[in-house]
Amino acid sequence: MGFYVAQFLTGLASAASLFLVASGLSIIFGVTRIVNFAHGSFFMLGAYLAYTIVQVLPHGILGFWGSVVAAALIVGVIGAAIEVLLLRRIYHAPELFQLVATFGVVLVIQDVTLWIWGAEDLVGPRAPGLDGAVRILGEPIPEYDLALIVIGPAVLAGIWLLFNRTRWGTLVRAATQDREMVGALGVNQSWLFTSVFFVGSALAGLGGAIQIPREAVSLLMDLNVIADAFVVTVIGGMGSVAGAFLAAVLIGELNAFGILVFPQITIVLAFLVMAVVLIVRPWGLLGRPEAPQRGAAGPLEAPLRAATGPAMAFAATVLALLAVLPWIADEFTLVLVGDILVFALFAASLHFIMGTGGMVSFGHAAYFGLGAYGAALVVKHLGAGMELGLLMAPVAAGIGALVFGWFCVRLSGVYLAMLTLAAAQIVWSIAFQWQDVTGGDDGLLGIWPAAWAGSKTVYYYLVLVLSAGGIYTLRRIVHAPFGYTLRAGRDSSLRVDAIGIDLRGHQWMAFTIAGVFAGLAGGLYVFSKGSIFPDTLAIPHSVDALIMVLLGGVQTLAGPVVGAVSFTLLEDWITRFDYWRIIFGAIILAICILAPEGIAGFALRLLPGRLTGRVEESAR
Amino acid sequence: MTVLAVRDLSKSFGGVQAVEALNFDLAAGELLALIGPNGAGKTTCFNMLNGQLRPDEGSVRFLGKELVGQSPRRIWRLGVGRTFQITATFASMTVRENVQMALISHHRRVRAFWARAARLYVDEADALLARVGMADQAERACGILAYGDLKRLELAVALAHGPKLLLMDEPTAGMAPQERIELMALTADIVRERGISVLFTEHDMDVVFAHSNRVMVLNRGHLLAEGTPAQVRNDPIVQEVYLGGGSTFKAEDLSHA
Numbered sequence: 001m002g003f004y005v006a007q008f009l010t011g012l013a014s015a016a017s018l019f020l021v022a023s024g025l026s027i028i029f030g031v032t033r034i035v036n037f038a039h040g041s042f043f044m045l046g047a048y049l050a051y052t053i054v055q056v057l058p059h060g061i062l063g064f065w066g067s068v069v070a071a072a073l074i075v076g077v078i079g080a081a082i083e084v085l086l087l088r089r090i091y092h093a094p095e096l097f098q099l100v101a102t103f104g105v106v107l108v109i110q111d112v113t114l115w116i117w118g119a120e121d122l123v124g125p126r127a128p129g130l131d132g133a134v135r136i137l138g139e140p141i142p143e144y145d146l147a148l149i150v151i152g153p154a155v156l157a158g159i160w161l162l163f164n165r166t167r168w169g170t171l172v173r174a175a176t177q178d179r180e181m182v183g184a185l186g187v188n189q190s191w192l193f194t195s196v197f198f199v200g201s202a203l204a205g206l207g208g209a210i211q212i213p214r215e216a217v218s219l220l221m222d223l224n225v226i227a228d229a230f231v232v233t234v235i236g237g238m239g240s241v242a243g244a245f246l247a248a249v250l251i252g253e254l255n256a257f258g259i260l261v262f263p264q265i266t267i268v269l270a271f272l273v274m275a276v277v278l279i280v281r282p283w284g285l286l287g288r289p290e291a292p293q294r295g296a297a298g299p300l301e302a303p304l305r306a307a308t309g310p311a312m313a314f315a316a317t318v319l320a321l322l323a324v325l326p327w328i329a330d331e332f333t334l335v336l337v338g339d340i341l342v343f344a345l346f347a348a349s350l351h352f353i354m355g356t357g358g359m360v361s362f363g364h365a366a367y368f369g370l371g372a373y374g375a376a377l378v379v380k381h382l383g384a385g386m387e388l389g390l391l392m393a394p395v396a397a398g399i400g401a402l403v404f405g406w407f408c409v410r411l412s413g414v415y416l417a418m419l420t421l422a423a424a425q426i427v428w429s430i431a432f433q434w435q436d437v438t439g440g441d442d443g444l445l446g447i448w449p450a451a452w453a454g455s456k457t458v459y460y461y462l463v464l465v466l467s468a469g470g471i472y473t474l475r476r477i478v479h480a481p482f483g484y485t486l487r488a489g490r491d492s493s494l495r496v497d498a499i500g501i502d503l504r505g506h507q508w509m510a511f512t513i514a515g516v517f518a519g520l521a522g523g524l525y526v527f528s529k530g531s532i533f534p535d536t537l538a539i540p541h542s543v544d545a546l547i548m549v550l551l552g553g554v555q556t557l558a559g560p561v562v563g564a565v566s567f568t569l570l571e572d573w574i575t576r577f578d579y580w581r582i583i584f585g586a587i588i589l590a591i592c593i594l595a596p597e598g599i600a601g602f603a604l605r606l607l608p609g610r611l612t613g614r615v616e617e618s619a620r
Numbered sequence: 621m622t623v624l625a626v627r628d629l630s631k632s633f634g635g636v637q638a639v640e641a642l643n644f645d646l647a648a649g650e651l652l653a654l655i656g657p658n659g660a661g662k663t664t665c666f667n668m669l670n671g672q673l674r675p676d677e678g679s680v681r682f683l684g685k686e687l688v689g690q691s692p693r694r695i696w697r698l699g700v701g702r703t704f705q706i707t708a709t710f711a712s713m714t715v716r717e718n719v720q721m722a723l724i725s726h727h728r729r730v731r732a733f734w735a736r737a738a739r740l741y742v743d744e745a746d747a748l749l750a751r752v753g754m755a756d757q758a759e760r761a762c763g764i765l766a767y768g769d770l771k772r773l774e775l776a777v778a779l780a781h782g783p784k785l786l787l788m789d790e791p792t793a794g795m796a797p798q799e800r801i802e803l804m805a806l807t808a809d810i811v812r813e814r815g816i817s818v819l820f821t822e823h824d825m826d827v828v829f830a831h832s833n834r835v836m837v838l839n840r841g842h843l844l845a846e847g848t849p850a851q852v853r854n855d856p857i858v859q860e861v862y863l864g865g866g867s868t869f870k871a872e873d874l875s876h877a
Contacts, residue, residue: 300763301712306738477733484737485730488710488721495708498670499722499777500696501730509731 002137007256009136013145015252016152017214020207021225022232022244023159024200030176030239031196034087034098035414037543038105040226042201045109046075046208047217048117051124054212061129072206079201080194086589087197088190093596100550101592103543106222107585114219115579124212131213144213151210155203156245162199163241172196176239177288227425227539231274234418237287246285268429271422275407278419282411301555304479304487322464326457334460335528340568341467342525347548347560348471349517354546355554356478357510358490359409360417363424364518364545366404369537371397371519372526373431376444381437386450390466390523397519398512400427405511409504421539428537443533447526463524470517475557477513486510551591553598562600621648623785623817624669629678631664638664640841642678646785651808651818653828653849656838657862662821663789665838669819670702670787671695682785701783705790707770711763715754715773718762719745722780748776751810768799775807779814786811788820792827800824804831829853837862 025039053067082105090101130147133140163169171192175182183189208221232251236243251270258269283289307315322341326334350364374396375389384392404423408416431438438444453459477483489496489503496503526532535541544567552563570587574580595602624646631639639661646652654662667673669680671692680687687695696702710718723741724730749755752772757765762773771791778786791807792800804827811818822828828835828849835852837844839862845855852858 300761303712303714303717303761304738306736479736479738480734481724481729481732481737481740484713484717484721484724487712491710491712492708494704495710495777497692498696498702498704498708499725500693500781501725502693506730 002139005137006139006141007260008253009141009145009149011253011256012152012249013142013148013214013252014255015248016148017207017211018225018228018232018252019152019245019248020155020203020210021229022236022248023155023241024203024207025229026233026236026239026241026244027159027172027203028196028200029233029414031172031179032087032091032193033179034102035417036200037099037102037226038082038109039102039200039204039229040222040224041106041109042075042079042204043208043225043229044113044217044219044221045078046071046205047124047212047221048113048122048208049074049205050209050212051122051217052117054125059128061127064125064127068206068209071209072202075205075208076198076202079204080198082201083194083197086593088193089593090596091193093592097550097554097592097596100547101589103547104585104588104592107581107588110219110222111579111582111585117217119219121216121218123216126213148210152245152248155206156241159241168195223539227421228270230418230421231270233284234415235274235277235284237284238414239288240284240286243284243286268426268433271425271429274422275419275426278411278415278422279407282415284415304557306479319468322468326460331456334456336568336572338460338463338528339525340565341463342521342528343544343548343568344561344564345467345470345524346518346521347545347552347564348474349514349521350545351549351552351554351557351560352474352478352517353507353510353514354549355557355559356483356490357486357507359412359507359511360414360420360546361408361514361542362417362421362539362546363542364420364514365537365539365541366420366424366427367397367401367515367518368522368525368541368545369431369532369534370400370427370515371522372532372536373438373444373522374519375523376447376526376532377437379447380444386448386453386527389447389527390520393523393526394516394519397522398516400519401512401515402508405508405515409507409511421542424537424539424542428534428539431537432534438534441534443531445531447532448530449527453527459528463528466520466524470520471561474517478557482506482510547588551588551598553601553604556598556600556604559598559600562603563598566599622646623648623650623683624819625679625681626669627679627681629665629668629680630676631661631668631673632676637841639668639675639838642838642841642843644836644843644846646817646819648784648817649812649815650834651811651820651832653832653835654819654821654838655823655825655828655835655862656844659840660838661841662838664841666787666789666819666821670700696781699781699784701778701781701786703771703774703778703786703788703791705793707767707774709762709770709773709777711761713762714758715760715762715765716742716745716749716758718773719748719776719780722777726781744780748779749773751779752776752806768795768803771795771799771803772806775803775810779810779816782814783816786816786818786820788818790821790823792822792824797826800827801830807831 021039021043025036028034028036049071050067053070054064057063057067086101086105087098090098127144127147130143133142134146163173171182171187175192228251232244232247235250236247250273254269254273262269277285322337325337346368350361353359353361371393375393378384378392379389404420408419408423411419432440434440448454449459453462485501485506489501489506493503548563548567549560550563551567552559552561570584574583577583591599597605622645626642626644629639629642642665654665656662664673668675669687671687671690675688678688682698682700685698710721713721717738720737720741723744724737727741729740746755746758749758752775754769754772754776757769765773792803795803807818808831832849834847835849836846837852837858844861845852845858
């Protein structure tokens with residue numbers, strides 16, 4: 001009995017920090033509609049800052065808690081500064097472009113942290129006066145855990161008071177329900193957004209700072225916590241602080257007890273719960289449906305045009321160049337261009353559901369990875385050849401997309417995005433933990449092409465034909481009735497329903513098609529590398545794909561290809577530097593601010609309409 | 621011939637009886653207006669007819685087929701077209717493509733993967749656009765149209781599958797007075813030449829009395845009155861409840877005096 005009580009209390013203690021991070025994320029999303037990837041970075045900064053400040057301040061209870069509060073406040077100021085300097089400039093960019101910008105912030109903060117504090121894990125001091133343990137029912141419980149159990153509800157009460165007893169809180173609650181109306185009532189929105197960012201970031205910083213007696217401070221904290229924070233926010237309902245608390249306790253307890261019952265699938269447990277919650281309550285436990293936005297954010301997408309003569313000539317020239325490349329380039333370039341082709345197909349498949357279908361996937365790497373693992377597993381365990389492997393890749397990914405897609409298309413907007421993230425995390429943890437079959441963290445090695453395709457040149461041609469063919473097929477589908485219907489559903493689900501179309505079924509099919517092409521890309525990838533690791537399925541890889549699409553331009557069909565080319569070249573060039581993340585982050589931020597319609601969109605704007613086939617007519 | 625037969629249609633939300641035991645018929649080629657004050661149950665009634673809402677009781681028969689329990693998609697396939705109070709169109713497509721989309725669905729081609737959608741049913745789409753006076757704007761992006769043009773486009777889209785019945789929810793909402801009359805005149809001409817029946821709700825009494833064959837007045841879920849525009853206009857109960865709200869107070873004032 002005592003053991004279970006102890007386990008329960010541990011769960012509550014870990015819920016405290018999770019709640020602080022998630023509530024900040026939730027408040028920020030509620031008001032600004034920004035899905036803030038950098039929120040995990042604020043958490044990490046809070047921990048590092050508290051670690052440093054606690055050494056400066058006089059040792060003691062006051063010094064410890066003083067440094068915790070100071071760290072939280074500094075992080076709040078950093079968050080507010082990022083809002084003012086960066087995010088404010090891109091509120092009118094296409095939806096979710098802010099997400100890419102916040103990912104740029106993640107990269108910058110990672111390198112700044114590395115530069116200031118170094119790569120070593122840092123072990124913080126114990127909290128003075130709370131460094132012992134008390135026995136409850138015979139089990140030792142750390143005193144600090146008990147303090148955390150008190151802090152969680154205390155902060156919840158504080159936020160409640162702030163929201164319900166102050167004018168500021170009333171404005172935040174009003175803006176969460178309808179921010180345009182709040183603007184129309186004459187409230188200074190930029191001031192409100194900045195203050196919300198301050199409070200939200202400070203909460204994340206506080207969550208990080210109170211963790212220092214419990215866990216080592218490391219550079220991995222940001223992405224580790226962000227996945228959990230997303231899960232908690234979504235289960236609770238985006239924008240609901242009480243929901244975040246409820247969900248944090250739920251996840252905290254689930255982890256505490258789950259480890260006893262299913263030690264193998266603890267990672268996946270939280271995501272499974274999230275998937276179940278979203279299917280039963282599509283807006284989370286205490287959330288509300290997203291208020292419909294009045295008017296589209298950002299510029300209106302122009303109608304599709306068939307490729308013009310000059311555009312086709314350009315495409316033909318590029319293809320011809322790619323075809324003769326093995327004669328003019330060295331092996332290294334050939335491999336790099338092969339990678340670019342694979343990622344272009346991957347990005348195009350994401351663009352298919354995201355741009356054309358309006359379904360943003362945060363977990364598209366799952367299907368790339370399923371394809372790669374599908375191919376690798378038949379080669380490894382069934383002794384099949386490359387041909388069967390390449391066939392298996394789209395099939396495996398397609399089956400995965402069919403299963404997950406059935407759940408995902410029931411949701412929309414950011415909840416759909418979160419469910420795709422959950423699906424990807426489930427696939428990742430299976431690949432990571434099912435050691436016997438997938439090799440776990442060690443991956444699968446020795447997956448090479450068949451003898452006839454063994455040379456770099458032949459394999460390059462294989463990649464060229466399948467990738468270019470795949471991209472062309474996707475483009476044809478977008479221009480075909482299937483793609484038009486998908487776009488129609490994105491523009492107006494009401495009208496699509498009123499002209500006899502089963503939108504959900506259509507979106508499900510589109511999701512599966514996107515999975516199939518991502519899987520093909522994954523299959524091509526595994527045979528070119530010879531190995532596959534769980535990283536391929538992880539969140540950063542999904543974010544890579546998102547960045548490729550958004551950098552290229554989500555409203556342009558050529559966008560994903562342009563994005564994949566620039567992203568891969570940039571990454572290849574920049575990763576040679578020590579502090580490549582900060583350069584990469586800065587480039588992402590620069591593009592977000594200077595060319596919010598993406599590189600391809602930006603280029604199209606510069607070219608005369610005669611070449612692009614666009615009708616010159618100022619939109620609205 | 622009766623196109624639509626509604627019997628004992630009822631719906632309540634919690635304790636509120638939004639529509640109670642509504643009965644009416646709609647004949648072929650008839651323009652029937654459904655009017656009433658806000659909260660009278662017009663929208664609830666509409667949503668039950670088009671399949672968005674399931675009634676608690678009652679039946680809706682369209683050309684002899686029961687519509688209750690059918691999805692909006694299925695009801696559209698049976699030959700019922702719809703327009704919305706706030707237009708619902710595809711903003712990232714051209715005007716012509718909006719109509720082509722409806723035609724593609726009508727011809728059951730939405731799952732075609734290779735044909736170029738923009739080349740399908742161009743003549744049919746252009747004929748529909750010409751009929752509503754939008755032919756010269758076929759190539760324009762729908763997202764930049766003036767609101768009155770969007771309304772006409774929506775009418776063309778609603779006509780694409782050759783419906784036998786049009787359900788129009790406040791067809792002239794949000795338009796300038798002159799445009800309202802023109803749009804309703806256009807609608808009336810088209811439905812007359814094609815023998816389409818129309819059920820529409822409307823707040824603009826000029827539009828209602830000028831273009832409907834028959835008017836039904838709803839109030840708090842009940843059918844208050846029904847008849848030709850002239851009959852309804854002169855009905856003292858209708859005047860009291862809806863048309864001349866002021867008269868209610870006058871009557872009370874007199875009785876108190």
